[in-house]
Amino acid sequence: VTQRRWPLSEEEYKRYGRQMIVPNVGIQGQLRLKAASILIVGAGGLGCPASVYLAGAGVGIIGIVDGDVVETSNLHRQILHNTSKVGMKKVDSAISNLKALNPNIKYNAHTEHLTPQNVAEIVSQYDLVLDCTDHPTSRYLISDTCVLLQKPLVSASALRTDGQLIVLNTPPLPPGNENGGPCYRCVFPKPPPAESVVSCGDGGILGPVVGVMGVLQALEAVNACSATAELTLEKLAAMDYAFFCGVAAPVKVL
Amino acid sequence: VTQRRWPLSEEEYKRYGRQMIVPNVGIQGQLRLKAASILIVGAGGLGCPASVYLAGAGVGIIGIVDGDVVETSNLHRQILHNTSKVGMKKVDSAISNLKALNPNIKYNAHTEHLTPQNVAEIVSQYDLVLDCTDHPTSRYLISDTCVLLQKPLVSASALRTDGQLIVLNTPPLPPGNENGGPCYRCVFPKPPPAESVVSCGDGGILGPVVGVMGVLQALEAVNACSATAELTLEKLAAMDYAFFCGVAAPVKVL
Amino acid sequence: MESGNTIPIIVEFSGGLEMLFSDERKHKLSVPAKDDQGNAVNIGWLVQHLCQEVMKDSRKEMFVLDGHVRPGILVLINDADWELEGEASYALQPDDNILFVSTLHGG
Amino acid sequence: MESGNTIPIIVEFSGGLEMLFSDERKHKLSVPAKDDQGNAVNIGWLVQHLCQEVMKDSRKEMFVLDGHVRPGILVLINDADWELEGEASYALQPDDNILFVSTLHGG
Numbered sequence: 001v002t003q004r005r006w007p008l009s010e011e012e013y014k015r016y017g018r019q020m021i022v023p024n025v026g027i028q029g030q031l032r033l034k035a036a037s038i039l040i041v042g043a044g045g046l047g048c049p050a051s052v053y054l055a056g057a058g059v060g061i062i063g064i065v066d067g068d069v070v071e072t073s074n075l076h077r078q079i080l081h082n083t084s085k086v087g088m089k090k091v092d093s094a095i096s097n098l099k100a101l102n103p104n105i106k107y108n109a110h111t112e113h114l115t116p117q118n119v120a121e122i123v124s125q126y127d128l129v130l131d132c133t134d135h136p137t138s139r140y141l142i143s144d145t146c147v148l149l150q151k152p153l154v155s156a157s158a159l160r161t162d163g164q165l166i167v168l169n170t171p172p173l174p175p176g177n178e179n180g181g182p183c184y185r186c187v188f189p190k191p192p193p194a195e196s197v198v199s200c201g202d203g204g205i206l207g208p209v210v211g212v213m214g215v216l217q218a219l220e221a222v223n224a225c226s227a228t229a230e231l232t233l234e235k236l237a238a239m240d241y242a243f244f245c246g247v248a249a250p251v252k253v254l
Numbered sequence: 255v256t257q258r259r260w261p262l263s264e265e266e267y268k269r270y271g272r273q274m275i276v277p278n279v280g281i282q283g284q285l286r287l288k289a290a291s292i293l294i295v296g297a298g299g300l301g302c303p304a305s306v307y308l309a310g311a312g313v314g315i316i317g318i319v320d321g322d323v324v325e326t327s328n329l330h331r332q333i334l335h336n337t338s339k340v341g342m343k344k345v346d347s348a349i350s351n352l353k354a355l356n357p358n359i360k361y362n363a364h365t366e367h368l369t370p371q372n373v374a375e376i377v378s379q380y381d382l383v384l385d386c387t388d389h390p391t392s393r394y395l396i397s398d399t400c401v402l403l404q405k406p407l408v409s410a411s412a413l414r415t416d417g418q419l420i421v422l423n424t425p426p427l428p429p430g431n432e433n434g435g436p437c438y439r440c441v442f443p444k445p446p447p448a449e450s451v452v453s454c455g456d457g458g459i460l461g462p463v464v465g466v467m468g469v470l471q472a473l474e475a476v477n478a479c480s481a482t483a484e485l486t487l488e489k490l491a492a493m494d495y496a497f498f499c500g501v502a503a504p505v506k507v508l
Numbered sequence: 509m510e511s512g513n514t515i516p517i518i519v520e521f522s523g524g525l526e527m528l529f530s531d532e533r534k535h536k537l538s539v540p541a542k543d544d545q546g547n548a549v550n551i552g553w554l555v556q557h558l559c560q561e562v563m564k565d566s567r568k569e570m571f572v573l574d575g576h577v578r579p580g581i582l583v584l585i586n587d588a589d590w591e592l593e594g595e596a597s598y599a600l601q602p603d604d605n606i607l608f609v610s611t612l613h614g615g
Numbered sequence: 616m617e618s619g620n621t622i623p624i625i626v627e628f629s630g631g632l633e634m635l636f637s638d639e640r641k642h643k644l645s646v647p648a649k650d651d652q653g654n655a656v657n658i659g660w661l662v663q664h665l666c667q668e669v670m671k672d673s674r675k676e677m678f679v680l681d682g683h684v685r686p687g688i689l690v691l692i693n694d695a696d697w698e699l700e701g702e703a704s705y706a707l708q709p710d711d712n713i714l715f716v717s718t719l720h721g722g
């Protein structure tokens with residue numbers, strides 16, 4: 001009974017009070033955030049700011065996937081890492097910093113790259129996925145998996161001074177159901193030719209540009225996890241894609 | 255002679271390489287960033303993300319002003335602080351984290367609130383000011399000082415799910431010069447009535463919302479410091495305010 | 509209200525002002541082309557109209573103070589500061605977008 | 616080029632495509648209302664026109680591949696995905712805004 005009346009600890013009321021008084025969040029939204037599990041694929045320029053704001057907001061479980069180690073050339077934009085962490089696995093570096101910010105959260109370290117072999121087992125553990133990667137191959141892999149496992153997906157990217165954000169597979173209905181939101185393959189049926197794909201290493205990137213995109217991913221995720229049903233429907237109505245998941249056949253990753 | 259051919263250290267080339275290859279930055283832009291000094295007023299929800307991206311970008315001198323100490327209720331959005339820093343001065347907490355990210359920068363701690371007595375002495379040490387505070391009184395104080403000392407000012411604010419950003423006093427010409435950019439007092443000649451002023455403590459705030467605004471302040475500052483003259487003029491042409499600094503008399507803070 | 513002629517406009521509120529207007533950020537309104545005196549309706553007329561007819565909230569002083577839009581509210585007419593357009597005397601045109609933004613101070 | 620009738624449109628490029636078009640994001644163009652065969656000009660015509668007349672860069676294949684806009688480029692007609700508008704067969708209307716966005720992959 002006591003637990004029902006005070007569903008959060010005193011420390012949690014203090015920590016999350018300023019966001020709980022925002023209309024449309026409230027105690028119910030905070031509890032939904034606490035019950036949510038979010039997978040962040042990529043602990044780089046997008047994943048660093050996205051994960052730090054999700055940890056701040058009190059998401060219950062945060063998983064991070066990345067096989068890379070921290071390099072000096074990352075530090076101008078990958079703000080969760082620091083100079084003393086060069087050479088360390090990015091996932092371990094990120095989680096040690098996130099734990100210091102908010103120890104109330106369960107963090108899962110996936111210190112390997114996503115592959116067709118491990119993707120289903122990893123994605124299946126979470127409610128929502130953030131694509132913070134930097135290559136079309138991983139973007140199709142993640143999107144196709146999210147379609148098959150019915151997970152909403154927030155995808156962002158950035159290059160030079162441009163950024164892009166798209167909320168995919170929302171709502172995440174079974175493949176073929178026309179009421180489901182579009183997936184990455186609906187929007188981009190054919191992968192781009194390899195020579196048109198420019199990485200941040202080749203094209204360059206301003207830190208605050210990729211930073212804004214990562215924080216916006218966190219915002220979309222917070223909205224998706226804390227929102228009431230009405231808000232979700234309102235967002236849905238704003239989408240106007242013609243194709244829906246299952247129209248173009250996803251690759252078989254499972 | 256060697257210094258001329260290699261104006262940055264090998265570590266700096268590695269660290270900033272990805273942003274130096276962005277068109278309009280280049281080695282000249284990086285050197286301008288390194289020669290720049292930026293004052294961040296407020297180490298809260300805006301100042302944390304703004305300062306971390308400016309430190310990442312390699313601004314030469316970063317000063318932070320704040321008289322407050324870290325509280326648990328800050329941590330959902332003030333991402334440079336952490337649980338073990340509760341009770342510590344925000345400025346000291348922020349700078350210890352920024353130093354770990356980028357030790358190449360000179361950090362100045364101003365562990366007191368800005369007042370009409372200390373504002374001129376502090377602001378005069380910097381090239382550009384970020385207003386990351388949370389009350390109209392400090393916004394007028396900072397803007398009036400920037401007009402009198404001819405410093406460009408990037409001002410942002412956020413509440414609940416809304417954010418606002420404005421680049422003021424750009425270019426920072428002497429008061430009364432009609433070619434100068436507008437100041438805060440040009441845009442808002444009269445302060446708002448006290449009962450219309452809602453703080454984040456009273457109105458609530460989503461972390462990623464204030465986070466996006468802080469990162470955008472860093473982006474404006476990076477652009478202002480690294481940009482070529484043409485870029486600055488292009489930005490100026492986009493502003494369309496009728497009043498300019500000195501039309502409305504700034505309060506005498508000096 | 510005199511003439512049958514009306515002008516369709518869009519009025520938007522942000523920065524918290526929407527809370528005074530039934531929590532709706534965007535209002536599609538149809539306003540008369542002329543006021544009681546037969547003059548073209550302007551922003552000054554619109555502000556009074558919003559206050560008296562559209563606002564359900566009792567805190568009128570959060571929007572209008574001493575007969576003017578209260579300090580701290582920016583008015584944009586089709587994305588330009590209303591100071592460029594003659595402020596309250598600007599005559600409304602069909603399909604105008606009038607945005608009232610309350611300045612935020614949190615950080 | 617036949618008829619004297621022209622249509623004013625705005626063509627925008629982003630996501631790096633602007634680098635193929637003289638580093639200009641926004642192009643104000645005036646296009647003929649009819650093509651050589653007397654048909655209303657459509658997006659398919661516009662894409663060829665951009666490639667042949669407007670693009671100075673030699674890397675045509677970064678914009679058009681096998682006669683179509685290359686994979687990875689999103690086309691928006693007045694802010695709506697062109698798939699809703701008939702794709703390449705959409706007939707241009709005066710003051711249309713056509714946006715070509717190259718998908719970014721960096722992160």
Ligand SMILES: [Zn+2]
Pocket residue numbers: 147182183184185186187244245246247248
């Ligand atoms: Zn699909």
Ligand SMILES: [Zn+2]
Pocket residue numbers: 401436437438439440441498499500501502
């Ligand atoms: Zn002024």
